[in-house]
Amino acid sequence: MINLNKKFIAALFLASLTFSTGCNEILDEQPRGIYTPEDFTTERGITQGVTALYRQMRMLYGNGYFLNSTMTGTDEATWGKDADGNFKVLDMSNNGNIDSSTFPTSMVWGSVFPAINSANGVIQNGPLINVPEALISEARFFRSFYYFLLVQTYGGAPLDLGSGELKFNISPTTTSVRNTVSEVYTKAIFPDLIKAIDNLPASPRVTGGVTKNVARLYLSKAYLTYAWWLQNPNSIPTYPETARTDPDGHNAQWYFQKAYDIALDGINNPGPYALQPTYYNLNVGSNDRNKECMLYADHTETSAYYNEGVIQASYGDGWSPNNFAAWMMTWNYPNIRSSTSSTSWSAVSSVQRAAAQDLGRPWTRMAPTIEVIKNTFADKTNDSRYDGTFVTTYRGNWDKAGMTQTTLYNANNLPVHPGEAILTFLNDDSVLPTYSSNAGNSNIGAGTLPGRADWVIAPNGISRVVYPGIWKIGTYRTDNGNGLGYPNPSLTRPFVAAKFSEFYFLAAEAAVKGASGSVSARDLINVIRARAGKWVWSVSGNMAKVQDNSAAMIAATPNTITIDYILAERSREYYGEGYRWYDLVRTQKWEEYAATYKIAGTAYGDHNPQTVTRNIQKFHYLRPIPQGQLDAMEVSADIKAKYQNPGYN
Numbered sequence: 001m002i003n004l005n006k007k008f009i010a011a012l013f014l015a016s017l018t019f020s021t022g023c024n025e026i027l028d029e030q031p032r033g034i035y036t037p038e039d040f041t042t043e044r045g046i047t048q049g050v051t052a053l054y055r056q057m058r059m060l061y062g063n064g065y066f067l068n069s070t071m072t073g074t075d076e077a078t079w080g081k082d083a084d085g086n087f088k089v090l091d092m093s094n095n096g097n098i099d100s101s102t103f104p105t106s107m108v109w110g111s112v113f114p115a116i117n118s119a120n121g122v123i124q125n126g127p128l129i130n131v132p133e134a135l136i137s138e139a140r141f142f143r144s145f146y147y148f149l150l151v152q153t154y155g156g157a158p159l160d161l162g163s164g165e166l167k168f169n170i171s172p173t174t175t176s177v178r179n180t181v182s183e184v185y186t187k188a189i190f191p192d193l194i195k196a197i198d199n200l201p202a203s204p205r206v207t208g209g210v211t212k213n214v215a216r217l218y219l220s221k222a223y224l225t226y227a228w229w230l231q232n233p234n235s236i237p238t239y240p241e242t243a244r245t246d247p248d249g250h251n252a253q254w255y256f257q258k259a260y261d262i263a264l265d266g267i268n269n270p271g272p273y274a275l276q277p278t279y280y281n282l283n284v285g286s287n288d289r290n291k292e293c294m295l296y297a298d299h300t301e302t303s304a305y306y307n308e309g310v311i312q313a314s315y316g317d318g319w320s321p322n323n324f325a326a327w328m329m330t331w332n333y334p335n336i337r338s339s340t341s342s343t344s345w346s347a348v349s350s351v352q353r354a355a356a357q358d359l360g361r362p363w364t365r366m367a368p369t370i371e372v373i374k375n376t377f378a379d380k381t382n383d384s385r386y387d388g389t390f391v392t393t394y395r396g397n398w399d400k401a402g403m404t405q406t407t408l409y410n411a412n413n414l415p416v417h418p419g420e421a422i423l424t425f426l427n428d429d430s431v432l433p434t435y436s437s438n439a440g441n442s443n444i445g446a447g448t449l450p451g452r453a454d455w456v457i458a459p460n461g462i463s464r465v466v467y468p469g470i471w472k473i474g475t476y477r478t479d480n481g482n483g484l485g486y487p488n489p490s491l492t493r494p495f496v497a498a499k500f501s502e503f504y505f506l507a508a509e510a511a512v513k514g515a516s517g518s519v520s521a522r523d524l525i526n527v528i529r530a531r532a533g534k535w536v537w538s539v540s541g542n543m544a545k546v547q548d549n550s551a552a553m554i555a556a557t558p559n560t561i562t563i564d565y566i567l568a569e570r571s572r573e574y575y576g577e578g579y580r581w582y583d584l585v586r587t588q589k590w591e592e593y594a595a596t597y598k599i600a601g602t603a604y605g606d607h608n609p610q611t612v613t614r615n616i617q618k619f620h621y622l623r624p625i626p627q628g629q630l631d632a633m634e635v636s637a638d639i640k641a642k643y644q645n646p647g648y649n
Contacts, residue, residue, distance in 0.1 A: 285476020
């Protein structure tokens with residue numbers, strides 16, 4: 001059953017907001033006490049229902065545990081020192097097994113059905129009260145959006161929530177039947193997105209609103225994913241079991257071609273969207289909601305009500321609907337020590353916790369693997385994306401904490417000043433630091449190089465406790481003044497779910513899989529690589545860096561583009577944004593890419609990387625149906641067993 005009684009539906013709307021009527025304005029705050037299914041018979045209720053579909057994105061996008069479910073266990077990330085079982089189990093490295101009770105893998109199932117049913121209500125009742133199809137098509141988009149998440153995560157999903165397929169349900173039901181993957185795509189996802197493209201506006205009705213091109217992006221991605229599913233090159237099982245044939249009679253190649261064509265349409269008809277000139281411009285907090293960001297779970301610094309979380313406080317809530325994803329890959333950098341004296345070691349914290357994009361609140365739950373630093377981002381000279389993804393230099397900010405010393409003493413007892421490097425992660429292992437036998441004066445086991453005042457750690461010395469933090473999705477605020485600001489509340493930045501750049505990747509991937517058209521896979525990928533070669537600012541250097549390496553980036557692109565090359569480029573472009581597990585599952589490369597990884601241990605001063613082996617089986621390509629779903633179904637044990645994905649019973 002998908003229990004969607006009146007109380008459950010009402011709960012979806014308790015924190016929802018109303019769209020303003022003006023074009024391209026942000027959501028307007030209109031508090032309402034409670035919402036019921038009867039509200040879907042009024043124009044105001046329909047509008048509120050659409051608003052709630054946007055708000056529901058916050059339950060996943062920006063949630064650190066959802067980010068964990070899309071990264072940990074892939075070639076992008078493993079568990080960090082302070083990880084609990086939510087992270088260790090997903091690593092697939094003998095720290096427990098994923099099962100129906102595993103929390104992060106249940107998040108999609110547990111969060112999207114209320115939104116799907118709300119979309120059903122809008123779509124079913126909107127025409128009866130003359131709601132414009134453009135508004136109804138926003139609901140069509142979100143119904144397909146959430147079903148696409150379901151089918152990628154679990155395989156087949158129920159289209160009937162109790163009142164018939166794709167019908168609005170207000171009655172509790174004790175049974176549920178999962179439709180097949182092909183049925184979910186051909187009955188729900190594709191028709192909704194096609195109609196949304198036809199009826200949505202080219203420019204958003206409100207800031208962050210869905211448009212024709214947002215629908216194109218997801219239709220292209222859905223076609224591409226379904227084509228891989230039909231092709232099934234590595235014989236990954238599907239469930240409910242069904243033949244890998246298309247009900248409409250098309251083959252995989254037809255869908256690869258459609259994915260390419262729709263992506264090219266999106267590129268050639270951009271509407272208000274465009275690539276940012278540099279990777280830094282795309283990800284710097286001061287440029288949030290830029291033209292490349294097509295869909296995001298929004299937040300704000302100016303209204304606690306709209307933000308649904310505290311804004312200025314000494315604490316923060318690590319739970320939805322808040323954005324706290326960046327905390328997970330932020331290690332405990334305030335443990336770094338410098339000295340107030342040049343003659344004896346008098347330790348102080350020289351890098352204080354601060355509300356800055358390169359700092360923020362540390363949780364140390366996830367860590368990048370050594371292969372990410374050394375292989376994925378091998379080119380750190382021409383390609384700006386390593387610099388625009390990670391924090392590799394931690395700079396002194398003790399003055400913002402009220403400390404009056406203008407000079408502290410750091411590695412080699414050399415002087416450092418506010419704003420200067422206290423700890424640096426080196427770009428490569430060509431020069432190895434001298435590490436002390438214990439944590440040493442740095443307090444975190446960092447090393448030294450002759451003549452350098454900053455502590456240093458080489459890539460091979462990265463561990464589960466000290467590693468480059470995440471910059472691109474980090475904290476950004478404008479109300480810090482001259483102090484450390486408010487680093488502990490949840491982030492007030494939007495968390496982006498879709499970017500215009502992905503059109504190029506989708507078209508290129510389809511081209512590699514045999515789609516034909518006017519633009520080659522290499523030319524498409526080179527648009528992204530050329531942008532990656534353009535610098536305007538160095539995050540690690542904290543200074544302007546106007547440099548154009550686009551010609552070198554293009555020259556380094558191989559003549560023949562493969563799926564492996566596209567996946568490497570996707571990781572460089574979208575690292576830390578929650579794409580990776582879905583990318584590896586779609587292309588059936590998860591086990592190949594993530595079977596082993598290297599990282600040092602959990603103790604400060606451990607710079608001896610170990611090779612860790614993961615146990616990834618074919619059945620893991622589908623997540624388990626949550627135990628809560630099974631417990632709520634009043635059916636026989638054998639029916640429950642058949643409802644669950646194989647391998648998890």
